[in-house]
Amino acid sequence: MAGEAGHGGPHTVEFHDVTVAYGRRPVLWNIDLAIDAPGLFAIIGPNGAGKSTLLKAALGLVPLAGGTVRFFGQPLAEVRGRIGYVPQRETVDWDFPVSVMDVVLMGTYPRLGWFRRPGPGERECARACLGRVGLSDVAERQIGRLSGGQQQRVFLARALAQQADVYFLDEPLAGVDARSQEQIFRVLSELRAEGRLVVVVHHDLRTAAEWFDGVALVDMRLVASGPTASVLTGDNLRRTYAGPLDVLDEIGLAVEQARRTR
Amino acid sequence: MEPTPFEWSPMHGWAIATAAMVSAGCAVVGTLLVVRRMSLLGDAISHAVLPGIAVAVLAGGRPGGPLVLLGAVAAALVTVGLTQVLRSGGGLAEDSSAGVVFTTLFAAGVVLITAAASRIDLDPSCVLYGILELVPFDTVRVAGFDLPRAFVTAALVFAAILLGCVLTWKEQLFAAFDGEAARAAGMPVTATTIGLLAATALATVASFEAVGAILVVAMLVVPAATAELLSRRLHRMMLLAVLIAVACAAIGYLAAWHWNTSAAGMIAVVLGAAYVLAAVAAPQDGLVARLAARAALGWRVTAEDCLASLWREEEAVRHGAASGGFGGWRLRQRAALARMSWAGKVLWTADGWRLTDSGRTEAETVVRSHRLWEAWLGHHVKLPLDHLHPPAEWIEHHLGADVRARIEAEVGGRDTDPHGRLIPPEQTP
């Protein structure tokens, strides 16, 4: 499913020789990765390995220092409406005065365009998405008054409301209770069954082996990618989690120093 | 509109001396505020001391006297306390809660002053921007001399601030660098913070008559921020801040005299000009310096690329290809080649550019970096062969000798890159 170029037609998501820098220091080196729909695909690696950065680079939130990312063979700008994003929970101010329904409606905003308000159609869609994640009864609650698992499901409902073909989720199951995890995973499987691609930055190796069709092991560079069973070998895991790659760090530092001029 | 002719009198000297003393004290305190990212609190305290001063004067304190200083410090602590209460108790963000507190306190101070105008000799506009020009006329007798009261207050405050700074230097340094670690190491971070805030209040009060409330902010932050652009060591930064502050105070006063306007305003303007000057012209961090360094990097990369191309051409010829006669040089590369020929690295011959011995040594170092990096990528990352060249193209300029040695060790001391080409050995210059 991943990286097989022989199936004809452009890949759903293709990273080609992607290098990403945080500030001026490169943190991801020459990533070559192709993923196809339908599927449930995990990106795994140690902390600070650049997994979230890879996601953000794909979505244009962080500039690329080299290489390209293509969706269905096209650049991001042309197909934004088909890409959905669920960021990490920590990035949001949960004290913000919005209700669960308000947040889910935000998933419909790109369809509305500038200045138009969500109408009954959008509200219907939002209610349906809330139903799918099991949050119909808290629709009017302010988001700060939810548990961690419920908050994650609100984000998921918002992504569902986007009605996208490809979904990127950043650590959606971290810090979430087991029941919510199962519920979330069930929704992700439904998305795969509908023919969509779901790419997840995941933190847990054990559940990765159970739940995901394909996996990419990332530690500042791509160690291996492909079907889960063949990638999660002892050798690959050792190379991924072996510890900081000193050489890359040093070179990154040297480049940063040289580029301090910017 | 005639500029006022410069007729010197001792009064001007005292005014400048007072301004200099005041700004020196603010610069010392301001350095610590800036470094500890507490400029916002400096802004807040400089506004919020007003009611403290007003209450103290109403209670019978002399302007600049101990009661007023006490009132100011009390107001500062109340400000910080209230800000914290609003944050934890009201769930406000830090800048919102500071904004609520200091505007309210300042408003209360203005109302107090206006309402009790008959009993307080403080004019609201003086409060806002001071009357430095009149400062020398209000004197006290000290050790047989008639000194301006504001100068005496400023000198005492400066001495106190300096003393406090010297005594707590280690603690301030550590707390500024990493507050969490300092606390964990048992340093009295909270105490140093309170001390810093009290010092800010004192510096503000001492500056009141000279430059008023709002412009104290400029005196606190701008010299320190300017010094930060010029130095990375805290003690040097503080010294520079004081020098900048004193110089700008003097220049600002003279400029205000020349153009017949508020001394406080002109001092702030001159401080701003100093900051802009530093931002542009600072040796390492200034705009000009950074643009120059970027240009220099670009030249180095171009020059190294030319050397590497010439070397690869030599290699191709060694392996039997006909001499290509590389004619495809772009303008920038031609300029780089001209510079290098002047430096003795390349030679212009009838067949085109050729490497000299020293040029060849340098070229081999660049090609070595390139091919070592390709070998490393091939070993660790398993990229397809055609993906190896572009990353190596730009990394080759940034690898130093020790990193190269490390890479060589990691790829097991092989001497060919993944394309099968020879990796040149390390050159000793």
Place this chain on the structure above:
Amino acid sequence: MTIPYNTLVVAAGVAAVGFAAGVVGSLGVLRKRALAGDAAAHATLAGVAAAFLVSGRRDLPVLLAGGLVSALLSLGGLVLIRRFTKTRDDAATAIVLGVSFGIGIALLSGITARGIPGGGGLEQFLLGHTAALTAADAALLAGISLAALAAVWLGLKEATLVAFDPAFAAASGWPVPLIDYCLVALVAVMVVVGLPAAGAVLVTALVVIPPVAARLWTDRVGAMLLLSGCIGLIAALAGVAASGLVPRLATGPMIVLAAAAIFLVSLLFAPRRGWLARRLGPRIPLTFE
């Protein structure tokens, strides 16, 4: 007691300003840019003085136009500092605030010292003085305020989205920096419009205190904006009333104290989030960390 027509119009104008400032300020507070307006506010003085010097006229539209230019320039200066130097944000705001205010004071003081006719009244822009407003002035202020409210109404969905989750907004394709600039520019406009009422030094309170007070009463954005507007309106009217009763008193401080009083009441008595409610009722944490 019959209130003169002029006073009524001025009161209505200032009320509109207070309402709009509360609404616009709410968006700024939600976007965590509460004090962005402070630097702009202090910078307006230089523009007001420069406009007077350049045009020789003291009409309010001319002076406010100058104030807006210098406010926007100061915000541009902030952006430049952030982009090109290593000076951090808090210090950058203080630098822009202090230096631009210094320019303003230098110009103002120079005008006063030279005795240029008409220049004496400029001091009122420091702390606010509504008693000097004409009906035409008030109508202008009200007009701009209503335009600002219309802009908020139009772009409320975009502003809320960007304030709440800028990463999601950017990933969805919204031009987040553009929306941010528009929001900050709107705050600058309100700051300028609030100058005659509250003065450069204290006008920032008009865009900060009503929103934080309103937040204590409600959990919905729409209600927060509306309530914040009402609080701003009341505070502004209180200032006008005080200025009418005691002409020597600047209006700015009175407006601020009125807003602060309402804030204090909110802090104590708001249901669920107020101090009293949290003492007596179930413990609800205010933020999820």
